[in-house]
Amino acid sequence: MISSGVWAECIPLSKAHDLKEVPTVASLPTAASAPETMKSALQKIGYLGSVPCSYKSTPMAAHFELHIEQGPHLVSAGQRVGVVTAVQAYRWFRLNVIGRDTHTGTTAFEHRADALYAFARMMVRAREVAAGRGCLASVGIIEAKPGSVNTVPGQVSFSLDIRGPETELVAEVEKELRRDFDEIAAAEGAGIGKPCRVEWTLDFDSPAVKFHDECIECVQQSAHAVVADASVADPKSLVRPIMSGAGHDSVFTSKRVPTSMIFVPCKDGLSHHPEEFCSADDCATGASVILQAVVRYDRRRFA
Amino acid sequence: MISSGVWAECIPLSKAHDLKEVPTVASLPTAASAPETMKSALQKIGYLGSVPCSYKSTPMAAHFELHIEQGPHLVSAGQRVGVVTAVQAYRWFRLNVIGRDTHTGTTAFEHRADALYAFARMMVRAREVAAGRGCLASVGIIEAKPGSVNTVPGQVSFSLDIRGPETELVAEVEKELRRDFDEIAAAEGAGIGKPCRVEWTLDFDSPAVKFHDECIECVQQSAHAVVADASVADPKSLVRPIMSGAGHDSVFTSKRVPTSMIFVPCKDGLSHHPEEFCSADDCATGASVILQAVVRYDRRRFA
Numbered sequence: 363m364i365s366s367g368v369w370a371e372c373i374p375l376s377k378a379h380d381l382k383e384v385p386t387v388a389s390l391p392t393a394a395s396a397p398e399t400m401k402s403a404l405q406k407i408g409y410l411g412s413v414p415c416s417y418k419s420t421p422m423a424a425h426f427e428l429h430i431e432q433g434p435h436l437v438s439a440g441q442r443v444g445v446v447t448a449v450q451a452y453r454w455f456r457l458n459v460i461g462r463d464t465h466t467g468t469t470a471f472e473h474r475a476d477a478l479y480a481f482a483r484m485m486v487r488a489r490e491v492a493a494g495r496g497c498l499a500s501v502g503i504i505e506a507k508p509g510s511v512n513t514v515p516g517q518v519s520f521s522l523d524i525r526g527p528e529t530e531l532v533a534e535v536e537k538e539l540r541r542d543f544d545e546i547a548a549a550e551g552a553g554i555g556k557p558c559r560v561e562w563t564l565d566f567d568s569p570a571v572k573f574h575d576e577c578i579e580c581v582q583q584s585a586h587a588v589v590a591d592a593s594v595a596d597p598k599s600l601v602r603p604i605m606s607g608a609g610h611d612s613v614f615t616s617k618r619v620p621t622s623m624i625f626v627p628c629k630d631g632l633s634h635h636p637e638e639f640c641s642a643d644d645c646a647t648g649a650s651v652i653l654q655a656v657v658r659y660d661r662r663r664f665a
Numbered sequence: 666m667i668s669s670g671v672w673a674e675c676i677p678l679s680k681a682h683d684l685k686e687v688p689t690v691a692s693l694p695t696a697a698s699a700p701e702t703m704k705s706a707l708q709k710i711g712y713l714g715s716v717p718c719s720y721k722s723t724p725m726a727a728h729f730e731l732h733i734e735q736g737p738h739l740v741s742a743g744q745r746v747g748v749v750t751a752v753q754a755y756r757w758f759r760l761n762v763i764g765r766d767t768h769t770g771t772t773a774f775e776h777r778a779d780a781l782y783a784f785a786r787m788m789v790r791a792r793e794v795a796a797g798r799g800c801l802a803s804v805g806i807i808e809a810k811p812g813s814v815n816t817v818p819g820q821v822s823f824s825l826d827i828r829g830p831e832t833e834l835v836a837e838v839e840k841e842l843r844r845d846f847d848e849i850a851a852a853e854g855a856g857i858g859k860p861c862r863v864e865w866t867l868d869f870d871s872p873a874v875k876f877h878d879e880c881i882e883c884v885q886q887s888a889h890a891v892v893a894d895a896s897v898a899d900p901k902s903l904v905r906p907i908m909s910g911a912g913h914d915s916v917f918t919s920k921r922v923p924t925s926m927i928f929v930p931c932k933d934g935l936s937h938h939p940e941e942f943c944s945a946d947d948c949a950t951g952a953s954v955i956l957q958a959v960v961r962y963d964r965r966r967f968a
Binding site: 432499508 | 782815
């Protein structure tokens with residue numbers, strides 16, 4: 363989504379170019395000391411082009427995007443096309459919990475400011491709070507320092523991804539978690555007068571997006587046309603309106619031009635996993651729907 | 666403790682030499698791809714000697730060890746010497762939690778097998794169970810894969826350090842946690858019929874140690890002699906018997922020769938922390954006590 367963010371002039375080009383890979387134990391051995399930037403990676407693969415990346419100099423009339431659903435709804439209902447009407451809101455944070463390194467064998471629980479224990483309580487709480495508001499909260503990255511078997515970690519950093527159908531709901535979850543995490547941090551280390559503390563950094567803020575009505579209509583009509591000859595009683599039942607849980611380039615393009623999306627089913631609703639899979643038939647359905655949607659929209663423009 | 670373990674013939678020399686550094690983001694950039702071995706590190710610093718490391722070929726009559734307490738008891742009571750009578754039991758484990766990678770934005774909580782969420786619940790439970798039996802349980806190392814903001818981690822590995830005053834208590838905590846961790850893992854992912862599972866590997870097992878009565882007596886007499894001229898009503902009150910929470914070389918030497926230890930206070934009871942500190946006076950007290958203890962024990966041998 364970085365490139366569409368630059369195109370929509372929501373992300374400065376220099377910020378995008380300077381983005382660095384996240385160093386993990388699994389990444390290249392050099393990641394920790396010399397993480398690769400977006401720009402150097404683009405150069406390496408020959409993708410650092412010369413066409414200006416901006417909706418002003420390189421405009422589009424509309425944007426249609428085809429994607430696997432990445433969720434279980436279409437596949438479990440035996441449906442073939444999702445007409446995407448909206449994208450849920452999400453915010454990405456990096457959090458640091460600062461406690462105190464100390465020996466695991468000689469430090470009673472009440473004398474600890476264990477940053478990892480505080481993290482564990484925070485993650486359990488995050489699910490409770492998010493679930494209570496029909497939202498999601500997830501941790502994908504965690505690092506604990508100093509990283510030794512017999513040392514209580516004094517520093518933990520982690521990513522927090524909060525999502526929900528409305529921007530306001532995500533803000534409410536964030537607000538509640540900021541209060542609860544402060545409470546959890548304050549309790550850990552209180553016994554020695556050196557409580558943990560927690561710091562939040564907002565990395566990415568993507569408010570809820572409603573797609574363009576005319577684009578949605580073009581996708582729906584096209585989907586109905588493509589599944590019309592299916593051998594079921596009501597072919598239209600193979601098409602459903604759907605909200606996207608994930609962010610997509612369409613989030614950024616929708617800020618500048620009429621936009622909508624098409625979803626097709628994927629195996630087990632899985633994505634971000636080696637078993638992610640979409641059948642050739644579903645790929646073909648999706649390609650037909652997006653082609654027809656572009657043509658339909660184009661006809662309307664010049665009608 | 667590796668070297669004393671080899672000397673006591675509790676750890677084979679080849680196993681000690683082959684030990685590898687733990688790769689973390691903080692460690693050398695090469696740690697993940699080519700972690701250094703103990704042997705290569707010893708060679709590098711000129712410490713790979715030729716004297717056989719064995720209690721048989723390089724015997725000792727007794728072993729006395731001086732250490733900072735690494736805990737708060739001496740410093741908070743204003744005492745000067747701890748006569749160490751025993752070392753608590755501990756076991757170190759590596760655990761793997763295996764769930765399923767999936768997208769954070771499109772996967773409802775009930776469709777997740779989130780290995781990191783399962784870990785968080787396990788860590789919270791570990792403290793509850795350990796505290797209930799007067800023991801400790803700590804996590805010092807954690808790694809979550811694949812390590813991306815918007816992917817629910819499908820694999821988590823972590824270290825678990827369980828300690829307690831009696832070997833049997835540590836075994837009870839382990840037994841209870843094995844049962845509870847299985848329950849927690851089974852609940853996460855149950856909704857999709859793909860529950861998490863958890864695997865345990867025992868890395869290190871150190872049963873509780875009681876030091877040698879005669880050695881303890883020599884340390885106590887020496888401590889009383891060293892603090893005798895302190896300007897307090899009862900100088901002996903500056904000396905106390907104490908149990909060690911941490912493991913030490915004396916754990917291994919005690920298996921082969923009469924052994925005991927001396928503790929001196931350290932600032933805030935801190936260790937494994939950059940602020941670890943012992944005053945010059947306390948160092949001098951400790952050195953005097955260990956010297957006298959060796960002389961006292963030696964006299965007894967030839968009396």
